[in-house]
Amino acid sequence: MTQLWSQEELNVRRRVVQFFRTRAKKRIMASFKAVDPIERPKNGIFVSCLYWYDKKTQCDKWYFTSTDYLNLLESLTGIRLTSDEKNRIRRNLEEYKPITVGKNKNDSDDIYKDLMSYSFAKPRNAEKDIKIYEWRHLLHAIDKIIKKYSGKKRRNKI
Template sequence: MQYDWTQDEWTQRRRLVQFWRSEKNNRILCGFQPVAQEAHGGQMNQIPGLCIVSCVYWEARQDYFITSVDLINLLQFVMDISLSMEEKNRIRRNLEGFKPITVSKGRPDTADFFRVIMNFPNPKPRNIEKDVKVFEWSALPYALKKIVTKYRTTVLQKTITQEGVVDGNAGVSPTSAAPPSVVQQILDM
């Protein structure tokens, strides 16, 4: 997603990336592609079956980033769940290993980038106008895999009954129940 940007994307300093998902054989399959702002029509990120996030270029660092808000929204989409605030905060803590940068209007080294993020039209990569954490875009596939695997393993373990049945599928024992994984396509972002 960091290559072959259009002139419009460079001007805006962001590329919209559209994700879609499916599940097959306990695996989450995801695909993604760039989508033009005009094609998106300024809608909020609520298109059924799709999730659109922003890959944002930070000129001062000459690197690409995703906001924690977009990352959490993408995680909810990939896992096909709605997270509580407590779960979102736990996930944010689990993502600290990916060394996010806090972007603030009060910090001279991040103020310009803060303004860039705050001025984006829909779909906005933030919820409200306050400090936001950003992750390097290159960390996205690893962050997704870590959280999806960790979260889905926890959910899976909670659904295993004493008889070793998962979601009504007989023959799955607690020891053989494997967590789903994210397909290689995600790792090739």
């Protein structure tokens, strides 16, 4: 998802990615594809792949937000997470070394303004500091959390 972006995607520094879920017995299988920003499908599971030139490392990087991650996890599993479960999962995500972006953080003003401006497939819930994670960790993080919590006593609870 980090390659071959259209000029429109580059202009808004975001690619909308649609995920599809299928279940077979106890397995969840997911596939995904880039969505044309003009099409804007009405229903589906969407995650924003955010482009940001990281001034500290001086290289291009792609990110997802914790909000998108939790929404994707809920959509793939079909389980509504409680606030406590979301907080526990956020703590588990710390190993991926997130970057906190916000209004008053000098290095992240641009990406924060972008996040606040997106109306379709919003990658955030509120105007507050947001944690972003490198895109390359998304699938591993989903797999890790599902495996970590699927062995719990109640299988329908993460």
